[in-house]
Amino acid sequence: MGDPKTDVVARIASIPDTLTPKLTVVRGPSAGRALALSKPFMTVGRHPTNHLVLADPRVSGVHLEVRRLGHTVSMRDAGTTNGTWLGPNRVLELEVALDTELTIGDSVLRLESDAAAEVPPQGRDSFGHLVGASAQMREVFTLLERVSSKDLTLLLQGETGTGKEEVARAVHEASPRASAPFVVIDATSIPESIAESLLFGHERGAFTGATERRVGFFEAAHGGTVFIDEVGELPLPLQAKFLRVLERKEVVRVGSHQPVPVDVRVLAATHRDLRNDIDAGKFREDLYYRLSQVRVFLPALRERREDLPLLCRRFLEREHPGVRVEADALEYLAQQPFPGNLRELKNALLRAAALAAEGVVTRAELAGEGVGFGGRREEKQLVDVTGTFSEAKERAVERFELVYLSALMRRSRGNLSRASKDADLARHYLRELLKRRGLYGITFGDDE
Secondary structure (H helix, E strand, O other), X not given: OOOOOOOEEEEXXXXXXXXXXXXXXXXXXXXXXXXXXXXXXXXXXXXXOOOEXXXXXXXXXXXXXXXXXXOEEEEEEOOOOOOEEEOOEEEEEEEOOOOOEEEEOOEEEEEEEOXXXXXXXXXXXXXXXXXXXXXXXXXXXXXXXXXXXOOOOEEEEOOOOOOHHHHHHHHHHOOXXXXXOEEEEEOXXXXXXXXXXXXXXXXXXXXXXXXXXXXXXXXXXXXXXXXXXXHHHOOHHHHHHHHHHHHHOEEEOEOOOOEEEOOOEEXXXXXXXXXXXXXXXXXXHHHHHHHOOXXXXXXXXXXXXXXXXXXXHHHHHHHOOOOEXXXXXXXXXXXXXXXXXXXXXHHHHHHHXXXXXXXXXXXXXXXXXXXXXXXXXXXXXXXXXXXXXXXHHHHHHHHHHHHHHHHHHHHOOOOHHHHHHHHOOOHHHHHHHHHHOXXXXXXXXXXX
């Protein structure tokens, strides 16, 4: 199959409530394998950590992302080279009906009914300070409850703003290490030139300016938990040293040859699927396996809209007790794409609450909040300078990318090839940016 001129977003009838679907390989090297879609999020690909593994060399490491939301099953191509095909059309994302067949690589997958598949239990609707009544979050909370007391490494995956650090902190607080330090490392903000010193420490005289011995983040967290955000940003040489810490439970300070024992639990997070980085030679496979003893997938806010009332109540209880959100305002929030996920919701809600008259947040107050509300707004916004430099910078970058990409895709009327040419960006990179900001798969009409 040749590349089509434009990618297709397909929408097909949903699955009846009474049926439990499974994905069956009907043609290809792994013909006969099947996957019961019993979880809210599952993946299909060549890498052995997928839920459905295909021995097909033309299938990507992670090829398909499969989501079960109520009575619908949606599938999204994970930015692959060979693509996902529905008949002659290359598709980006689609909701599939029973008996629909998709082609990936040299394999054909069919969605079928599986009457024998188990429906997962409802689970709990909170974990520590985290709340959520949706099926996706109930499953996450049940998993966290099981693993928090065990010294397993967790890999938290989800879009920017889905609350990965908050989940890591809740796991730490529910663990036997709760009274010990919780140390956060942001891999995106560590200068490569001093990264080894910051992580593992250094001896006096190890380099110019090293006037005294300094312990690194891992030593500082001894007995507690280290959370590494965006672990995929660590350079390859540092990944090897990090693997040594995990396997030997010791660090070697810069300027020393003497290992120092450290007792830490490691939780890591990333907004992308590291299995694709492994295929590209950007991430060590042995480190991935060591980090992903347990993988936790955090859904985007647009996939758990039924949690909005709970989330709003929790955010307001903490910082604006007594303030409530009117029903019309909640309905308005439920219509938004939320590319910034929980972080975007919280910032917009708290700003509106600070200005709310008579302690009630109305639709009118929320309508002026946050770039991206409604998916069409491009008003100039003041830079939010609260929090750390890294947090403020990330918010500013989010806002810029959302405004620029929304305008770019409207100008190109949703044509990815035209947009990548206009922006002078590689097509696959533009696709990843759109996914990151929640704009992938949105229909863009004429510019207004």
